[in-house]
Amino acid sequence: MATQTVAIKAMKFDPPTIEIQAGDSVQWKNEMGMAHTSTSNDGTSWDTGDIAGNTTSEAKSPPARGSYPYHCSIHPNMKGTVVVK
Amino acid sequence: MTIDHVGHPAWSLVSRLPHKPFASTLSVLAVLLAHAVHAPAQLINCPPPVDLAKQSLPEIVSANGLLRGLVVLSDAQESFQIGTKNGNATCVPQLLRFYQDHELKPPDPNNAMAPLPGPTLRAKIGDIVELTFLNQIDPLDYGNSLDLGKCDSTSSGYPQSAGDTMPNCFHGSSTGNIHFHGTHTSPTSTGDDVFVMVRPSPRKDGHPTITATSVQKDFDAFFTDCEKKLKDPLEQWPKIWADLPPDYTDQQKDLLTKYEKALWDENEVKIHAGEWPQYYIGAFPYCFVLPKYGHIVPGLGGAPPGLRMGQAPGTHWYHAHKHGSTALNVSNGMAGAFIIEGDEYDGKLNAFYNQYRTNKVTEWTRQQPTLVVNQLGTTPSLERGAGTGPPPFSVNGQQQPPLTMYPGQVQLWRIVNASPISGFYLSGLPEGFTWRQTAQDGVQFDDQNYQKRAQRPVFVAPGNRVDLLVRAPDKASGVPFPVLVVQGVSVSQAETSTPGTVLFSVVLAGSGPVMPLMPHAPPRPSFLHDIKPAEVGGHTRTIVFETTGAGTGKSQHTIDGVKFSEGKPLEIKPLNTAEEWTVENKTVRPLIDHPFHIHVNPFQVTEVFDPNAPLLDSHGVPVGKDQLYVVSTTEPQLKPGQCWLNPNDKATWKPCNTSPRTTYPPEMTNIWWDVFPIPSGISATADSGKIIIPGYFKMRSRFVDYRGSYVLHCHILAHEDRGMMVEVDLDVKNAVPMEHH
Numbered sequence: 001m002a003t004q005t006v007a008i009k010a011m012k013f014d015p016p017t018i019e020i021q022a023g024d025s026v027q028w029k030n031e032m033g034m035a036h037t038s039t040s041n042d043g044t045s046w047d048t049g050d051i052a053g054n055t056t057s058e059a060k061s062p063p064a065r066g067s068y069p070y071h072c073s074i075h076p077n078m079k080g081t082v083v084v085k
Numbered sequence: 086m087t088i089d090h091v092g093h094p095a096w097s098l099v100s101r102l103p104h105k106p107f108a109s110t111l112s113v114l115a116v117l118l119a120h121a122v123h124a125p126a127q128l129i130n131c132p133p134p135v136d137l138a139k140q141s142l143p144e145i146v147s148a149n150g151l152l153r154g155l156v157v158l159s160d161a162q163e164s165f166q167i168g169t170k171n172g173n174a175t176c177v178p179q180l181l182r183f184y185q186d187h188e189l190k191p192p193d194p195n196n197a198m199a200p201l202p203g204p205t206l207r208a209k210i211g212d213i214v215e216l217t218f219l220n221q222i223d224p225l226d227y228g229n230s231l232d233l234g235k236c237d238s239t240s241s242g243y244p245q246s247a248g249d250t251m252p253n254c255f256h257g258s259s260t261g262n263i264h265f266h267g268t269h270t271s272p273t274s275t276g277d278d279v280f281v282m283v284r285p286s287p288r289k290d291g292h293p294t295i296t297a298t299s300v301q302k303d304f305d306a307f308f309t310d311c312e313k314k315l316k317d318p319l320e321q322w323p324k325i326w327a328d329l330p331p332d333y334t335d336q337q338k339d340l341l342t343k344y345e346k347a348l349w350d351e352n353e354v355k356i357h358a359g360e361w362p363q364y365y366i367g368a369f370p371y372c373f374v375l376p377k378y379g380h381i382v383p384g385l386g387g388a389p390p391g392l393r394m395g396q397a398p399g400t401h402w403y404h405a406h407k408h409g410s411t412a413l414n415v416s417n418g419m420a421g422a423f424i425i426e427g428d429e430y431d432g433k434l435n436a437f438y439n440q441y442r443t444n445k446v447t448e449w450t451r452q453q454p455t456l457v458v459n460q461l462g463t464t465p466s467l468e469r470g471a472g473t474g475p476p477p478f479s480v481n482g483q484q485q486p487p488l489t490m491y492p493g494q495v496q497l498w499r500i501v502n503a504s505p506i507s508g509f510y511l512s513g514l515p516e517g518f519t520w521r522q523t524a525q526d527g528v529q530f531d532d533q534n535y536q537k538r539a540q541r542p543v544f545v546a547p548g549n550r551v552d553l554l555v556r557a558p559d560k561a562s563g564v565p566f567p568v569l570v571v572q573g574v575s576v577s578q579a580e581t582s583t584p585g586t587v588l589f590s591v592v593l594a595g596s597g598p599v600m601p602l603m604p605h606a607p608p609r610p611s612f613l614h615d616i617k618p619a620e621v622g623g624h625t626r627t628i629v630f631e632t633t634g635a636g637t638g639k640s641q642h643t644i645d646g647v648k649f650s651e652g653k654p655l656e657i658k659p660l661n662t663a664e665e666w667t668v669e670n671k672t673v674r675p676l677i678d679h680p681f682h683i684h685v686n687p688f689q690v691t692e693v694f695d696p697n698a699p700l701l702d703s704h705g706v707p708v709g710k711d712q713l714y715v716v717s718t719t720e721p722q723l724k725p726g727q728c729w730l731n732p733n734d735k736a737t738w739k740p741c742n743t744s745p746r747t748t749y750p751p752e753m754t755n756i757w758w759d760v761f762p763i764p765s766g767i768s769a770t771a772d773s774g775k776i777i778i779p780g781y782f783k784m785r786s787r788f789v790d791y792r793g794s795y796v797l798h799c800h801i802l803a804h805e806d807r808g809m810m811v812e813v814d815l816d817v818k819n820a821v822p823m824e825h826h
Contacts, residue, residue, distance in 0.1 A: 039636075053712065
């Protein structure tokens with residue numbers, strides 16, 4: 001059960017696509033001053049809620065294998081993908 | 086159809102072929118809904134790219150004080166770019182609606198037309214505008230968006246899926262009209278009257294029966310009368326139905342009765358009340374004045390006419406404005422530039438730059454490129470629903486076209502953001518270019534703003550115009566210079582993003598006289614002096630824009646908590662007063678800086694509060710990753726330039742006076758706008774719980790010269806179509822409410 005980290009910087013998710021193993025989780029480290037979210041596009045898999053500037057979200061585990069595109073609900077141009085192997 | 090996060094239709098990039106086999110409009114709608122066939126894209130050759138500096142857009146040019154011409158709303162297959170393959174643009178034939186300065190010619194079977202903006206209208210201050218407007222689109226090409234007095238419906242569940250109801254839903258896109266955006270003129274009758282709705286001409290043997298020839302005699306007589314009446318620029322004529330030629334009104338009564346008797350009945354109610362009827366078929370005569378401040382009319386008595394304002398010379402524009410179909414029609418391309426020339430702007434620019442011309446016949450300003458930016462959409466009947474996101478930007482109908490300058494040349498770029506969807510943030514031009522902004526929304530800067538805002542980034546919201554004097558580097562280059570922008574609807578988000586969208590590319594080639602940037606801007610016309618607090622005299626009000634439910638498929642866009650309501654106007658009176666408004670935005674998720682637009686009278690922005698703003702340096706460039714405001718209920722440690730935003734203390738919800746964006750130095754005057762993006766709000770936690778701290782701007786405006794009903798609205802036009810609009814009644818009370826069927 002590992003947790004991997006996606007950074008949020010310069011209005012982008014870094015890396016934009018992250019691969020994890022089933023059962024692992026992802027957390028988002030907001031390295032910017034403004035709030036962001038990580039919200040799965042399907043609307044059900046996860047939503048971190050607001051991640052305040054310079055804080056890290058709770059770890060989230062997508063429910064099954066597959067590809068999960070997500071976005072920031074405050075800044076919808078920010079997009080990323082979690083791939084569960 | 087789907088509604089995306091900012092509430093606009095998610096456009097499909099699939100070609101659609103015309104359907105014309107039906108007689109009954111109702112049966113067309115039913116059949117098309119049942120057979121929403123997705124035709125495979127048929128690739129065709131794209132037209133070769135045209136240099137924006139040499140592109141000759143059609144123009145209607147005024148002469149002898151009259152801007153007289155023909156504006157025809159037509160539809161045809163156009164060559165629509167859907168992408169790029171192996172470095173070459175790929176196009177499909179696409180049915181689009183557009184304005185032209187002539188009636189539709191027989192199509193060339195071998196070539197689809199390139200999509201172009203409508204003809205550029207080029208008038209002078211003081212002119213009378215006389216436009217014969219014809220609606221000659223074939224409604225059977227748009228079976229899913231007919232004028233049936235109800236919302237368009239799609240197989241994917243719209244309007245129920247979005248929670249939309251009449252009149253705040255997508256509907257009636259075959260109806261045509263024109264909003265003359267940026268004009269200070271009468272909003273009534275044949276002026277800038279967006280309540281006028283012109284249905285398409287009847288057709289016989291596939292051709293419209295109402296033509297330029299068929300209405301010429303009546304309209305010529307009307308325009309002759311209009312010229313006499315509008316010699317007094319404050320005269321709001323025509324006033325009543327009987328002011329129009331009787332042959333025309335008789336024909337309209339006959340046509341409307343046959344088309345839909347209820348529409349004529351509604352016209353009759355208006356006519357009997359002495360008010361201007363809203364419904365027409367096939368043709369409408371636009372006639373209004375572009376008032377010249379200080380204009381004195383010989384023979385009308387000794388006193389001057391008493392204009393409080395005049396028309397500002399500058400880059401204005403025109404576009405479709407039928408509530409319910411503004412987004413769809415403008416994204417089809419129903420928009421064009423309206424350049425209003427005046428001695429105090431064009432005259433002064435020409436006095437400085439004419440000496441550098443190689444073409445000595447035409448004034449320098451008339452040789453400069455007009456750049457109409459749009460996001461052309463491809464679902465004219467709203468019947469498709471692929472979520473491909475907003476379309477790419479085009480400039481004069483082309484994606485990423487070239488624009489040639491010679492080394493050392495200065496050009497005046499008149500940029501119109503006609504997009505109904507997105508703004509763009511121009512943080513700068515390529516290295517070696519220098520530039521000065523000379524005007525905002527068609528109103529020239531005075532010298533103080535010209536100097537202070539030199540080389541500054543600019544956010545061009547939907548509906549905004551900017552005039553830029555741009556000087557090319559002195560040395561030629563073998564590679565084009567892309568003009569990069571950030572596409573978006575939030576200024577704060579754009580400021581912190583890396584520009585990655587190419588608007589067009591500058592090619593340096595050729596040679597000519599080396600030109601300087603004009604060292605000083607000419608003075609603004611005197612009627613554009615700042616509105617001081619004493620002039621406002623305590624007349625204030627607050628209005629609140631808000632989007633809720635984004636991401637649910639049922640986003641709702643409201644002003645003061647409600648959608649547009651017929652017969653519930655915002656009342657301003659008496660005429661010739663100034664007011665100060667606080668325009669708030671409580672939208673927080675996503676950030677949408679709704680572009681506030683009000684017709685007829687421009688406004689001055691005096692204060693901006695953007696709680697999401699980044700910390701900027703004096704050049705408008707973000708400083709590191711820091712925010713301008715630190716949101717906290719306890720006093721935080723602030724970095725230089727930051728301010729404390731305390732959710733518990735409304736007194737702190739105000740501009741941080743250290744920011745170059747939210748304040749203007751005291752030596753600057755206030756800029757005039759007719760569209761301004763309202764900063765989004767921010768979520769915060771107060772002792773009382775979760776709250777929204779709204780963003781806002783304050784503006785002052787003179788509501789002067791012309792009584793009448795018009796509108797204010799969000800210029801993300803799908804928001805307007807879906808209800809983010811308010812009728813404004815300036816010193817009038819309509820006995821019969823305006824309708825939007």
